[in-house]
Amino acid sequence: xxxxxxxxxxxxxxxxxxxxxxxxxxxxxxxxxxxxxxxxxxxxxxxxxxxxxxxxxxxxxxxxxxxxxxxxxxxxxxxxxxxxxxxxxxxxxxxxxxxxxxxxxxxxxxxxxxxxxxxxxxxxxxxxxxxxxxxxxxxxxxxxxxxxxxxxxxxxxxxxxxxxxxxxxxxxxxxxxxxxxxxxxxxxxxxxxxxxxxxxxxxxxxxxxxxxxxxxxxxxxxxxxxxxxxxxxxxxxxxxxxxxxxxxxxxxxxxxxxxxxxxxxxxxxxxxxxxxxxxxxxxxxxxxxxxxxxxxxxxxxxxxxxxxxxxxxxxxxxxxxxxxxxxxxxxxxxxxxxxxxxxxxxxxxxxxxxxxxxxxxxxxxxxxxxxxxxxxxxxxxxxxxxxxxxxxxxxxx
Numbered sequence: 001x002x003x004x005x006x007x008x009x010x011x012x013x014x015x016x017x018x019x020x021x022x023x024x025x026x027x028x029x030x031x032x033x034x035x036x037x038x039x040x041x042x043x044x045x046x047x048x049x050x051x052x053x054x055x056x057x058x059x060x061x062x063x064x065x066x067x068x069x070x071x072x073x074x075x076x077x078x079x080x081x082x083x084x085x086x087x088x089x090x091x092x093x094x095x096x097x098x099x100x101x102x103x104x105x106x107x108x109x110x111x112x113x114x115x116x117x118x119x120x121x122x123x124x125x126x127x128x129x130x131x132x133x134x135x136x137x138x139x140x141x142x143x144x145x146x147x148x149x150x151x152x153x154x155x156x157x158x159x160x161x162x163x164x165x166x167x168x169x170x171x172x173x174x175x176x177x178x179x180x181x182x183x184x185x186x187x188x189x190x191x192x193x194x195x196x197x198x199x200x201x202x203x204x205x206x207x208x209x210x211x212x213x214x215x216x217x218x219x220x221x222x223x224x225x226x227x228x229x230x231x232x233x234x235x236x237x238x239x240x241x242x243x244x245x246x247x248x249x250x251x252x253x254x255x256x257x258x259x260x261x262x263x264x265x266x267x268x269x270x271x272x273x274x275x276x277x278x279x280x281x282x283x284x285x286x287x288x289x290x291x292x293x294x295x296x297x298x299x300x301x302x303x304x305x306x307x308x309x310x311x312x313x314x315x316x317x318x319x320x321x322x323x324x325x326x327x328x329x330x331x332x333x334x335x336x337x338x339x340x341x342x343x344x345x346x347x348x349x350x351x352x353x354x355x356x357x358x359x360x361x362x363x364x365x366x367x368x369x370x371x372x373x374x375x376x377x378x379x380x381x382x383x384x385x386x387x388x389x390x391x392x393x394x395x396x397x
Contacts, residue, residue: 004119005381008033009112010092012074013101019075019140020051026074027054030115030134034058037118039132042155046147048137055148056134060123061392063158067129068322068391069165069352070384071343072111073138076103077366084368098371105360105372110168113359113380120381121388128392129159138343141182141309145346152350164322165352166387167342170360173330173376173383175323177355178234179338180241180268181275181313181345186306187212187286192299193252193259199295205261206250207293208301213245215285216265223278231270234337241278243267268339271313279308312345316353325390326357329383340365359383 008030015026024045031041039058046053056074061067079089079102087093093100099109114132121130133152136144153161189212191205220243227239243265250261265282269275283305291301318335327333335355340362344354359376 002116002378002381005112005116006092008115009099009109009377012108012112013092013103014090016090017075017103018078019137022052023074023136024052024054027056027134030111031056031058033115034118034132037121038123039118044148044151044155048143053136053144055136055144056132057148057152057155058132059129059156059159061126061129061159063160064128065160067131067159067162068388069131069133069162069347070114070168071133071135071165071347072107072114072168073135073144073343074108074111075136075139076106076108077139082368086369089370094374097374099374099377100369100371102370104364104370105170106365106370107169107358107360109360109372109377110358110380113384116381117384117388121385125393127394129162130388130392131156131159131162133165135343141184142311142341142343142346145343149346149350161350161352163352164320164391165344165347165354166322166326167344167354167356168358169338169340169342169356170358170362170365171338171356172361173332173357173359175326175330175332175335175355175357176338177316177318177323177335178271179314179341179344179356180235180270182266182268182311182341183275183279183308184264184266185279185308186262186264188260188262188304188306189301190260190304191258191293191301194257196255196257199257199293200297202257203297203299203301204258204293204295205301206258208291209248209250209261209263211289211291212286212303213263215289216243216282219243219282219285228270231337235270235339237339239270241267241269243278268341269313271315273313275310275312276308311341312348314342314345314348314354316344316348316355320353320355321391322355322387325387326355328390329386330357
């Protein structure tokens with residue numbers, strides 16, 4: 001295991017970059033190392049709900065077209081109060097064939113490998129630019145990449161914006177050219193409160209939410225029963241939009257009629273579809289409900305939908321030079337669909353086609369005692385260097 005790679009990985013895992021916290025210190029650390037290796041570095045700063053955030057843009061090479069972006073996010077999901085941890089999430093642990101710590105699979109190790117590759121990259125040999133884009137707030141809706149894209153061309157200066165991006169999300173080195181989108185919204189039900197001994201005098205918001213959940217559940221079953229033939233091969237486990245109830249909050253006390261209840265709903269639309277189609281159908285069905293509870297009361301509840309957070313699907317073109325290079329280094333022959341969303345959907349808005357392929361394992365992402373295979377930890381740098389060699393050091397594709 002290279003000492004420099006382990007140093008970068010250890011420091012990066014040690015930064016608490018849960019999405020709700022600042023990532024600026026971690027980005028500055030990475031930027032300082034990339035500057036030492038000859039890259040021009042800019043931090044695009046923002047303040048989100050009073051919290052300082054930064055995206056990192058670093059590039060090297062001549063101002064030629066057809067460069068390569070290597071990208072990943074530095075934010076992680078929360079670990080406090082997550083059951084199952086038996087080690088310090090912010091300490092890189094190397095044991096036998098695993099490397100442990102929050103973000104090891106998703107996806108700080110890929111970022112550390114990028115910096116490790118930059119340390120040995122002969123910038124004089126570059127015939128096309130290499131660009132690193134490290135983003136904030138990917139885990140909460142790809143919001144850092146959304147902030148980055150309108151300014152990316154200006155931030156790159158005289159470097160033409162590359163048309164290809166390699167996103168190192170955890171795929172066990174499988175190659176994905178497409179992924180589903182995400183839509184997240186809340187449904188709030190307001191009833192009429194009162195004493196629980198006389199439920200017929202009010203309308204129980206929790207009971208009405210139960211009707212809403214049942215209605216959405218029936219819709220989910222219909223989607224599952226009508227899988228997409230077009231996407232059956234790319235998403236074999238779920239060739240249809242999937243839905244989830246993430247949060248429910250309601251009521252004040254056990255002896256009171258619940259006056260308000262809110263649920264958070266999310267779904268993952270297929271590529272090529274309008275990501276709001278499912279929301280429109282859910283809204284139509286909920287608005288058609290008789291919003292009374294089960295007490296015999298004639299009082300009606302009211303329902304309000306929040307504005308949705310929408311992450312679009314991704315569908316990148318096939319047979320690009322990047323696909324061929326990744327097939328070679330990942331020992332793959334086919335490209336499929338990722339069940340999760342990535343910053344690639346935001347890059348697509350700027351004409352950048354992304355492929356998803358990384359050293360981490362999806363079954364470790366967001367898990368307690370998150371880890372990555374030691375083998376892929378150690379050999380990831382050489383794979384990055386190989387792809388850069390093929391795309392940015394060759395005279396022609």
